[in-house]
Amino acid sequence: MKKNPMNYTLLCDFYELTMANGYFQTGMSSQICYFDVFFRTVPDGGGFAIAAGLEQVIEYIENLRFDEEDIAFLRSKNTFREDFLSYLRDFRFTGDIWAVPEGTPIFPGEPFMTVRAPAIEAQFIETYLLLTLNHQSLIATKANRIVRAAGGRPVSEFGSRRAQGSDGAVLGARAAYIAGCAGTACTLADQMYGSPAGGTMAHSWIQMFPDEYTAFKTYCQLYPHSATLLVDTYNVLKSGVPNAIRAFKEVLLPQGITKCAIRLDSGDLTYLSRKARKMLDAAGLTECSIVASNSLDEYIIRDLLLQGAKIDSFGVGERLITSKSEPVFGGVYKLAAVEDQAGNIIPKIKISENPSKITNPHFKKVYRIFENETGKAMADLICVHDEVIDPTQPLELFDPEATWKRKTVTDFTAVELLVPIFQEGRLVYQSPSITEMRAYCAAQIDLQWDEVKRFENPHNYYVDLSQKLWDIKHELLKEAGHI
Ligand SMILES: Nc1ncnc2c1ncn2[C@@H]1O[C@H](COP(=O)(O)OP(=O)(O)OP(=O)(O)O)[C@@H](O)[C@H]1O
Numbered sequence: 508m509k510k511n512p513m514n515y516t517l518l519c520d521f522y523e524l525t526m527a528n529g530y531f532q533t534g535m536s537s538q539i540c541y542f543d544v545f546f547r548t549v550p551d552g553g554g555f556a557i558a559a560g561l562e563q564v565i566e567y568i569e570n571l572r573f574d575e576e577d578i579a580f581l582r583s584k585n586t587f588r589e590d591f592l593s594y595l596r597d598f599r600f601t602g603d604i605w606a607v608p609e610g611t612p613i614f615p616g617e618p619f620m621t622v623r624a625p626a627i628e629a630q631f632i633e634t635y636l637l638l639t640l641n642h643q644s645l646i647a648t649k650a651n652r653i654v655r656a657a658g659g660r661p662v663s664e665f666g667s668r669r670a671q672g673s674d675g676a677v678l679g680a681r682a683a684y685i686a687g688c689a690g691t692a693c694t695l696a697d698q699m700y701g702s703p704a705g706g707t708m709a710h711s712w713i714q715m716f717p718d719e720y721t722a723f724k725t726y727c728q729l730y731p732h733s734a735t736l737l738v739d740t741y742n743v744l745k746s747g748v749p750n751a752i753r754a755f756k757e758v759l760l761p762q763g764i765t766k767c768a769i770r771l772d773s774g775d776l777t778y779l780s781r782k783a784r785k786m787l788d789a790a791g792l793t794e795c796s797i798v799a800s801n802s803l804d805e806y807i808i809r810d811l812l813l814q815g816a817k818i819d820s821f822g823v824g825e826r827l828i829t830s831k832s833e834p835v836f837g838g839v840y841k842l843a844a845v846e847d848q849a850g851n852i853i854p855k856i857k858i859s860e861n862p863s864k865i866t867n868p869h870f871k872k873v874y875r876i877f878e879n880e881t882g883k884a885m886a887d888l889i890c891v892h893d894e895v896i897d898p899t900q901p902l903e904l905f906d907p908e909a910t911w912k913r914k915t916v917t918d919f920t921a922v923e924l925l926v927p928i929f930q931e932g933r934l935v936y937q938s939p940s941i942t943e944m945r946a947y948c949a950a951q952i953d954l955q956w957d958e959v960k961r962f963e964n965p966h967n968y969y970v971d972l973s974q975k976l977w978d979i980k981h982e983l984l985k986e987a988g989h990i
């Protein structure tokens with residue numbers, strides 16, 4: 508795989524550097540801190556999001572270096588002390604990171620990455636971690652909605668040309684593949700990340716020839732095993748489909764090739780696909796499939812299928828790669844605890860008038876609780892790091908807001924979501940291949956109830972706190988005079 512050669516060390520908000528300089532000068536640089544990455548609301552009102560971007564976080568951490576050019580640049584800002592700039596020369600990440608594997612369904616309020624590191628290091632990486640996890644989780648979440656709307660029909664990601672910049676295109680294509688897209692039009696995403704690249708043709712190909720038929724026939728001759736003919740340049744039913752049928756019959760059938768496709772890219776896709784299907788079948792081309800594109804998203808795809816469209820696969824660009832309907836994934840990076848000199852973990856909370864912005868303090872772990880009878884996920888339970896759930900004992904879950912709503916579960920399996928990625932600065936995690944991530948993502952989504960997967964008004968999946976964590980949180984709220 509081609510490596511991304513860019514050093515992103517200075518891709519940080521400037522305040523990370525002023526705080527780092529400040530910790531350095533006040534002797535706080537080595538105080539151990541715990542930060543959580545979590546998000547507050549699921550884009551598009553969905554029931555869950557999909558975590559993605561961990562592999563790029565790993566690359567970033569491993570390449571974290573201030574080179575001489577960076578240091579000279581920072582010196583030119585006349586903000587940082589010389590001993591701090593010298594310290595940056597040997598700056599490396601020496602801490603620990605835990606994260607959920609890419610492709611995991613995640614829910615609001617729960618950490619999907621936790622960083623434990625000396626203050627400067629833990630604070631400094633905030634910007635890049637968030638931008639990477641926010642972008643790819645956003646696109647993975649959107650792509651997965653679109654893939655689910657297509658109900659098993661392949662969805663190709665066609666968005667590079669309308670993506671917001673190169674990373675938007677390439678890493679967006681990567682995230683879309685993890686989330687279930689069948690492939691991408693983006694060649695570099697294939698070369699770099701293994702999201703399979705493929706495609707059809709543009710209207711310009713047809714316009715370049717004296718007539719549509721010659722354009723189709725030439726393409727079939729060049730690519731007999733992968734000819735998808737774009738049939739809407741002039742008139743879909745009067746010329747596009749008849750010319751495609753003629754080219755397929757003259758070039759492919761004599762070679763014994765029956766698999767072929769047409770692409771519809773405008774007009775009423777239900778009407779046109781039904782008519783085209785009839786024409787193809789009547790010509791004996793029952794194995795010719797119909798691809799549809801044109802500003803599609805999960806809602807239009809769902810509508811088309813409800814209307815009885817005869818579409819076998821979809822190409823989806825702008826609304827997927829930009830997550831047009833909801834272009835922000837609000838992942839945040841919040842301090843959850845610090846260690847004192849003796850290594851005791853001191854939980855920290857951030858209080859807000861807005862209850863949804865009050866953080867969950869402490870160094871935590873997250874369990875996903877599966878009901879053994881159905882295999883389905885019932886709830887996630889956020890615990891203090893040293894708590895262990897014993898599945899042989901009944902487990903009491905309760906709503907952290909309405910604490911009188913309680914339920915005792917038995918016959919369950921508890922799976923820890925956060926796995927070690929770095930330990931004392933050393934990478935201890937081997938990222939699965941992208942196809943493994945994609946398969947894992949699909950399997951994990953299968954473990955969610957259909958109610959959680961609804962596009963509108965999904966069931967609110969339970970993200971609960973253990974009694975111990977709830978008590979600690981409420982103690983801190985009391986100490987702060989909030990309750
Ligand atoms: N049967 C259908 N039901 C719901 N939405 C549809 C249906 N057929 C097409 N659409 C959607 O309607 C929108 C039509 O957009 P628009 O009017 O810009 O395109 P068009 O006129 O078909 O073609 P062009 O791309 O040439 O402008 C697209 O988002 C398309 O996906």
Ligand SMILES: O=P(O)(O)OC[C@H]1O[C@H](OP(=O)(O)OP(=O)(O)O)[C@H](O)[C@@H]1O
Nearest residue numbers: 665772800801802803822823824825826
């Ligand atoms: O609509 P999207 O979901 O982004 O899918 C990708 C679109 O990109 C191409 O269009 P092109 O750039 O040639 O412009 P067009 O909109 O005029 O077809 C293709 O023909 C699709 O229509």
Ligand SMILES: O=C(O)c1cccnc1
Nearest residue numbers: 665692705706707708822
């Ligand atoms: O291959 C295609 O059909 C394609 C690629 C990019 C954008 N639109 C269509």
